[in-house]
Amino acid sequence: MKRLLAAFAGVCAAVLCALAALVAAPPAVAATLTEVTNFGSNPGNLRMHLYVPNNVQQNPAIVLAMHTCGGTGPGFYSSTEFASLADRYGFIVIYPSASKKMNCFDNWSEASKVRGGQTDPVSLMSMVTYVEQQYHGDPNRVYATGSSSGAMMTNAMLALYPEVFKAGAAFMGVPFTCFPNEAAYNPAGNSSPCVGKTAQQWGDAARNANPGYRGPWPRMQLWHGTSDTVVNYAELEEEIKQWTNVHGLSQTPTSTDSPQSGWNRRRYADASGTVQVEAYTIQGAGHSLPAGGMAAVAIQFFGLTGSGPSQSPSPSAAVSPSASPSVSPSASPSVSPSASPSNPQQGASCRITYRANTWNNGFTADVTITNTGTAPVNGWTVTWTWPGNQQIVGAWNAGITQSGAQVTARNVSYNAAVSAGGSTSFGFQGAYSGSNATPAGFALNGAACTTA
Structure with missing residues (x-):
């Protein structure tokens, strides 16, 4: 009987301690x-x-x-x-x-x-x-x-x-x-x-x-x-x-x-x-x-x-939801194109127009590709190198991948062809710290383009 009473007392003590802990626990702090x-x-x-x-x-x-x-x-x-x-x-x-x-x-x-x-x-x-x-x-x-x-x-x-x-x-x-x-x-x-x-x-x-x-x-x-x-x-x-x-x-x-x-x-x-x-x-x-x-x-x-x-x-090309602008430049957010260029033409004559709209630590950019050659471009890849720590976080009208400072933009299914004298455009959203300097140059299918 004494053992039973002792056990019962121990259970009661444990319950009381648990209740006391609940009472003493501070309430969760609400967000403000x-x-x-x-x-x-x-x-x-x-x-x-x-x-x-x-x-x-x-x-x-x-x-x-x-x-x-x-x-x-x-x-x-x-x-x-x-x-x-x-x-x-x-x-x-x-x-x-x-x-x-x-x-x-x-x-x-x-x-x-x-x-x-x-x-x-x-x-x-x-x-x-x-x-x-x-x-x-x-x-x-x-x-x-x-x-x-x-x-x-x-x-x-x-x-x-x-x-x-x-x-x-x-x-x-x-x-x-x-x-x-x-x-x-x-x-x-x-x-x-x-x-x-x-x-x-x-x-x-x-x-x-x-x-x-x-x-x-x-x-x-x-x-x-x-x-x-x-x-x-x-x-x-x-x-x-x-x-x-x-x-x-x-x-x-x-x-x-x-x-x-x-x-x-x-x-x-x-x-x-x-x-x-x-x-x-x-x-x-x-x-x-x-x-x-x-x-x-x-x-x-x-x-x-x-x-x-x-x-x-x-967007036809967008980074995955897990990506964020604060990732380091060594990260490689991938923006998959819906279609890769088939038989891209090497050595195409081209002009790139780059226009950025910058706010604090963020920007969007519009890129226009003009085919200044005499033959059409059937499938295009534009490459450039960032002069700073810019990081692309979303894109449209192109599939974009970035590795460190190196960026590659590829056409999507509906804008692969650029006629002689014609143009097409794509754009993206990015993040940066410091300054958002313009890339020194761009290349189309491996050939350097003039810039405007």
Whole structure:
């Protein structure tokens, strides 16, 4: 009996100790919003707040979440559900704060309508690059979303940097290049400023920001309330015109439905069935989006919930998600071409035009190959050597491999042939530290090219 009592006492003591340990254990520390002050080039004079969940993925997706006029990044953090969704799915959220015109993002200046313009979009790109480098953010999973002024900037970022952003969700926005100048930027005083252009005109406005871009365009989700008196509901149709035209789609939806009461959804799918554009009409809603549950729909559209589109568009050549801009130059991120050149012609006469758009520690570059010879080139390989520590992290219109400072770009299936006197182009996104100097020379199929 004594042995039984002693054993029982020992069990009780062990249970009590375990309970005491549980009581004494400190609670898990919740992730918090943190301000980043030295994120890179910041011509827009923006502030950056960052939310990194405790369960952040090893190579996390990045969501750029932008507030309304008069708002702030911390305000958008506390008033929307993107942070709680980040806790659930492990992505990182960037919350920028605007500084111009009552804290509106610059959607009116000429600089805001061109790549590399010295205003808000460059500052926002610096934030994205910072997260890619410091947190190994996945450059193949970068997304933008925003409300009102932030929605307008969402349209702008996807048009200006289509190779960077894979999708966007714009709540109560207007098309890219809507406002001709700052005086026109007064949505409340002119609630339908962008009605009247054709789909072709709106599409051209986006394409003209990247005349050499031939890669896939980001998918777009659009939201608007029918009773919005600040940015009129009519602007939703203009946005639909712009993005369906950019994707080469009809303005007639491929499907319509009502996911829940008061929500009417139109979807615009491509020939493969992938929804490239979808538009939500919220019956009776004013200038108050996103409301409850809408952020989750946007994150699902991005493909971050594990139940996104059956086919997620990606560049014809892109690094694997495990690659990051912070890998050392000795690493060799591989961008596999969909077709290698067959019988590349040696000794072809050529001219290479190289144009880089640089921000702090990140850049994109457009490369144009001109065949200055008298015979066509059937299959091409362009090679060069970086003068610094540049590292390619994504590409379009070419398959690119890098070993140390040596880079090789090969044609893909649809641009292998370059006629005599003709040209083709490709591009890529990269990262660097120090200076982003231009390569000293390029070669086409082993023969040195002139540069322009």
